[in-house]
Amino acid sequence: MSSTSATKGARARAREEVTAAIKDEARRQLAAGGAAKLSLRAVARELGMVSSALYRYFPSRDDLLTALIIDAYDSLGAAAEAAHAGVATEEPVRRWMVVCEAVRSWALEHPHEYALIYGSPVPGYSAPDSTIRAAARVGQLLIDIVRDAHQGRGIALQPLPETLSAEGERLAAEFAPDLPPAAVTAMVAAWAQLFGLVGFEVFGQFNRLVEERSAFFAHAVRQLAHGVGLLRQS
Numbered sequence: 001m002s003s004t005s006a007t008k009g010a011r012a013r014a015r016e017e018v019t020a021a022i023k024d025e026a027r028r029q030l031a032a033g034g035a036a037k038l039s040l041r042a043v044a045r046e047l048g049m050v051s052s053a054l055y056r057y058f059p060s061r062d063d064l065l066t067a068l069i070i071d072a073y074d075s076l077g078a079a080a081e082a083a084h085a086g087v088a089t090e091e092p093v094r095r096w097m098v099v100c101e102a103v104r105s106w107a108l109e110h111p112h113e114y115a116l117i118y119g120s121p122v123p124g125y126s127a128p129d130s131t132i133r134a135a136a137r138v139g140q141l142l143i144d145i146v147r148d149a150h151q152g153r154g155i156a157l158q159p160l161p162e163t164l165s166a167e168g169e170r171l172a173a174e175f176a177p178d179l180p181p182a183a184v185t186a187m188v189a190a191w192a193q194l195f196g197l198v199g200f201e202v203f204g205q206f207n208r209l210v211e212e213r214s215a216f217f218a219h220a221v222r223q224l225a226h227g228v229g230l231l232r233q234s
Contacts, residue, residue, distance in 0.1 A: 019057055021047055023071065026064055031112040035065060035122040062125055065116075069127060070134045072113040077137025079106040084141055092149040092230045093222065099141055100194055100221040107198045114202050118195055139191060143176050146183055146228055155229030157182040183229050190224040197221070 025043045040061050044054040058064040083102035087095050107114040116122075117135070149155050160168045160182045168181030176184050197220055200206050201213055210216050226232065 015057075022054060022057055022064070023068060026068055027112065030068070030116060035116050035119075035125075038065065040064065065122065065125055066128060066131060068113075069117055069131050072110070072117045073131065073134035073137065075110065075113065076103065076106050076117070077134060077141075079103075080138045080141055092145050092152075093225045093232065095145045096142065096225040096228075096230060097218065097221055099138065099145070100224070101218070103138060103194065104198050104201070104217055107202050111202050114198070118199055119203070139175075142187065142191070143179070146187060146230065147176065147179060149230050150179055150183065153231055155180075155183055156231055157186060157229040160185060186228045190228050193224055194221065 022043060025046050026038060028046075029038050029042060038061060040054055040058065041051050043064075044051045047054075058067065080099050080102045083098050084095060087098045107118075146155065157180065164185060165181070168185040171188060172179060172181040172184040176187075197217060201210075201217070206213060
């Protein structure tokens with residue numbers, strides 16, 4: 001390896017290390033005060049950096065937020081995909097439930113990162129298109145499970161009411177053209193309900209309400225599986 005290549009490699013590693021340190025400190029600030037209070041100057045101060053140096057890594061607070069959001073979505077997606085890999089050959093309801101359980105487990109282990117991606121919007125921040133791929137990982141996994149069921153044993157769904165027919169066609173065309181509009185519409189509803197269940201637990205709305213939360217969640221997501229047309233195991 002030439003000295004020039006070695007120097008470039010060392011610089012790249014140093015940049016990766018500083019970037020990771022900035023993100024770690026930003027996550028600590030998220031845990032302490034929430035995304036709305038995230039400050040590049042405060043991050044730089046805690047790391048012993050001048051603000052102008054930090055701006056070479058993240059030109060603005062929004063750039064740092066975007067990086068943290070993508071990391072959180074990717075971490076959640078990786079957890080769901082890893083859990084699903086262990087049951088990929090099992091029946092669809094089981095696969096669906098394992099993915100949903102992985103989402104819940106990740107959220108409970110990473111409540112501040114969960115709040116960043118599924119909590120209240122950050123004032124003045126609008127997520128760019130660069131977050132879409134990471135944000136779609138869990139949803140794509142659930143779509144794949146329903147698609148496999150549709151192509152295998154089939155799915156059982158009531159037809160959409162006429163008032164939702166056009167909307168169902170639009171949703172199917174955008175997210176899963178090879179699935180029936182009724183299935184895609186049901187999946188959008190299930191997606192909202194899944195993260196509603198998880199959010200209620202993470203943010204404390206189940207306190208003094210639901211005690212057996214694991215059993216409650218398992219029952220609820222099994223019902224969601226049936227709601228998107230996945231057939232009960234015979």
